[in-house]
Amino acid sequence: MTRTKSPLTRLVVHVLLLAWVLYSVLPFGWTLLNSFKRPVDANMRIPKIIGFEATSKNYADLWLYMPPEEFAPIGIALLALVAMLVLFALWARRGTASGPTVTLVIVGVLIAAALILPQVANMAPFYSYFLNSVIVTVGTLAISISIACLGGYALARYTGIVGVIILVAALGFRALPRMAFVLPYYYLGQLSGMYDTHILLILILVAVNQPFAIWMLRSFFMEIPREIEEAAMMDGAGRLQSFLRVIIPITWPGIITTSLFTLLLAYNEFLLARILTQTNAATLPVAIAQYTSGEDASYITIAAAASVSISLPIVFVIIFFQKYLIKGLASGAVKG
Amino acid sequence: MDRKTFLTFISPSVAMMLLLMVFPLVTAIWLGFQFITFRNLDAPQWVGLANYTEVLTDSAFWEALRFTLFYIVITVPSQIIIGFLVALLLDQVHRFRGFYIAASLLPFIVTPVVGTLIFRTMFDRAGLYTYLLNALFDYRLVMNTATVRALIMLHGIWYTTPFAMITLFAGLQTLPQEPMEAATVDGANALQKTWYVIIPHLRSLLVFISLIGIMDAYRVFDSIFVITKQNPLFKADSIMYYNFKMALSFGQIGKANAMAVITVIGVFVVLIPFLITTYRQQMEER
Numbered sequence: 307m308t309r310t311k312s313p314l315t316r317l318v319v320h321v322l323l324l325a326w327v328l329y330s331v332l333p334f335g336w337t338l339l340n341s342f343k344r345p346v347d348a349n350m351r352i353p354k355i356i357g358f359e360a361t362s363k364n365y366a367d368l369w370l371y372m373p374p375e376e377f378a379p380i381g382i383a384l385l386a387l388v389a390m391l392v393l394f395a396l397w398a399r400r401g402t403a404s405g406p407t408v409t410l411v412i413v414g415v416l417i418a419a420a421l422i423l424p425q426v427a428n429m430a431p432f433y434s435y436f437l438n439s440v441i442v443t444v445g446t447l448a449i450s451i452s453i454a455c456l457g458g459y460a461l462a463r464y465t466g467i468v469g470v471i472i473l474v475a476a477l478g479f480r481a482l483p484r485m486a487f488v489l490p491y492y493y494l495g496q497l498s499g500m501y502d503t504h505i506l507l508i509l510i511l512v513a514v515n516q517p518f519a520i521w522m523l524r525s526f527f528m529e530i531p532r533e534i535e536e537a538a539m540m541d542g543a544g545r546l547q548s549f550l551r552v553i554i555p556i557t558w559p560g561i562i563t564t565s566l567f568t569l570l571l572a573y574n575e576f577l578l579a580r581i582l583t584q585t586n587a588a589t590l591p592v593a594i595a596q597y598t599s600g601e602d603a604s605y606i607t608i609a610a611a612a613s614v615s616i617s618l619p620i621v622f623v624i625i626f627f628q629k630y631l632i633k634g635l636a637s638g639a640v641k642g
Numbered sequence: 643m644d645r646k647t648f649l650t651f652i653s654p655s656v657a658m659m660l661l662l663m664v665f666p667l668v669t670a671i672w673l674g675f676q677f678i679t680f681r682n683l684d685a686p687q688w689v690g691l692a693n694y695t696e697v698l699t700d701s702a703f704w705e706a707l708r709f710t711l712f713y714i715v716i717t718v719p720s721q722i723i724i725g726f727l728v729a730l731l732l733d734q735v736h737r738f739r740g741f742y743i744a745a746s747l748l749p750f751i752v753t754p755v756v757g758t759l760i761f762r763t764m765f766d767r768a769g770l771y772t773y774l775l776n777a778l779f780d781y782r783l784v785m786n787t788a789t790v791r792a793l794i795m796l797h798g799i800w801y802t803t804p805f806a807m808i809t810l811f812a813g814l815q816t817l818p819q820e821p822m823e824a825a826t827v828d829g830a831n832a833l834q835k836t837w838y839v840i841i842p843h844l845r846s847l848l849v850f851i852s853l854i855g856i857m858d859a860y861r862v863f864d865s866i867f868v869i870t871k872q873n874p875l876f877k878a879d880s881i882m883y884y885n886f887k888m889a890l891s892f893g894q895i896g897k898a899n900a901m902a903v904i905t906v907i908g909v910f911v912v913l914i915p916f917l918i919t920t921y922r923q924q925m926e927e928r
């Protein structure tokens with residue numbers, strides 16, 4: 307569009323956009339503020355924006371079953387570990403180490419640390435819900451993306467009618483209300499003893515995510531010219547080998563984009579987790595739901611701390627992967 | 643790629659979908675014909691179409707359906723209109739564009755249960771908006787059926803508009819220059835350009851967003867769960883939420899499955915034309 311606008315028009319546009327952004331994020335700011343308040347301040351009829359006594363007690367109560375002072379050395383050790391991982395990532399970017407390997411090492415160390423933490427510190431149940439969320443998200447991501455890469459690639463290269471039928475059927479599955487297949491799982495899970503296990507939730511999330519993942523990955527694989535893998539196959543590589551060694555590395559940005567949306571789906575899912583888990587495999591959305599019905603005045607601040615804790619990983623995703631997110635949202639829509 | 647390689651590559655993915663979506667769907671249809679509660683999980687009784695007739699004559703089911711349709715009619719057009727306006731504004735600026743986009747994406751991608759709780763907190767007794775409504779408009783917000791329903795709609799718009807905004811903004815980036823310039827030469831004003839050039843260009847995208855919007859609004863659950871505080875007095879059940887209650891609160895598993903099957907039929911009535919279009923399109927493109 308023409309962009310020869312007067313400064314006044316431009317100012318008005320910015321003001322309108324700022325108003326929109328404010329409307330979008332104001333609730334988050336308010337909850338962030340609440341999470342540092344004492345219940346008595348959070349329940350004031352005339353809201354206190356400044357001049358309340360800030361406290362980190364809500365976070366300590368939410369995460370720890372031990373005095374924060376005793377947790378401090380462990381916390382410092384964790385921060386040191388994260389700092390080392392950041393340094394490692396920076397060092398790896400300069401060298402020749404491949405991106406996927408570095409990512410795997412970092413994720414592996416973080417998961418190991420997360421699993422060891424409850425052995426050395428007395429963590430509150432919220433931490434075990436957090437761990438469940440991590441297990442379910444990572445499990446869903448790993449299974450979902452590996453099989454969807456194979457499927458998406460096959461759909462991008464095969465021109466037979468079966469491919470089209472699978473694609474259209476997948477779209478139909480995407481539209482299925484969750485209720486239509488979760489109740490049978492509930493029933494079968496209760497009968498078989500799989501109810502409230504991580505694996506049941508992971509498998510069903512993988513299935514829910516498949517239609518979307520194969521469609522999106524297919525669109526990324528279609529952008530890769532066929533000549534590339536044909537050249538690799540001429541050099542004696544098999545179909546699978548040329549796919550793993552040649553195609554996957556060039557499609558990596560597309561795979562990251564698809565992974566991000568899979569991650570969000572698994573991390574954010576409430577209905578399936580609420581129905582298929584109780585305590586053993588309950589994830590963060592299920593955990594926070596217990597704060598949604600209470601009228602207890604002290605709930606506001608602890609629920610705020612829980613909200614901020616759950617949202618923080620997502621905020622990191624937006625900050626570090628914004629480019630991929632927007633690319634995914636835009637490409638899925640423009641092509642879909 | 644030959645057929646055999648194709649089948650090998652696609653089989654894990656298709657097996658997952660068949661085993662984990664089609665099989666349970668068939669089980670749901672079968673369970674819909676049974677009388678099952680928590681007490682006789684292992685010994686269901688065949689009752690034929692009784693569950694289906696019970697659902698179809700259940701006034702609470704129709705009430706939930708009515709509210710869900712109302713939710714769709716209000717939120718889907720609103721999210722598209724607001725999303726389109728913001729996308730037009732975004733298209734006018736270069737500076738801070740990344741910031742505007744990142745910040746407005748937050749409500750859309752944050753965990754829905756959390757996002758709803760955060761949104762609801764603004765309207766709680768000690769919430770900021772409750773205070774502002776009182777201070778600026780002298781309006782005392784009290785939670786009742788009407789206000790809870792209004793909050794659910796308001797949240798729906800807040801939550802989904804960023805998706806419409808970002809996809810329409812992406813669509814605006816592919817707008818060809820010539821028709822816009824031709825319109826300028828012909829003396830069209832901004833409104834006429836929007837109506838005669840921009841909207842026709844975005845037509846297929848608008849259809850796509852409406853479709854996604856309708857499907858997602860039809861399945862609205864998380865926000866109802868949080869905003870009503872699971873209090874039946876507010877009478878704001880969506881079909882998904884009523885279905886959930888039927889299974890987990892009332893323990894009527896057979897009836898709940900029959901209801902789920904009926905809602906699937908409802909989805910496909912809307913979806914089938916779209917599936918046919920996609921099929922034709924893909925057949926042409928291959």
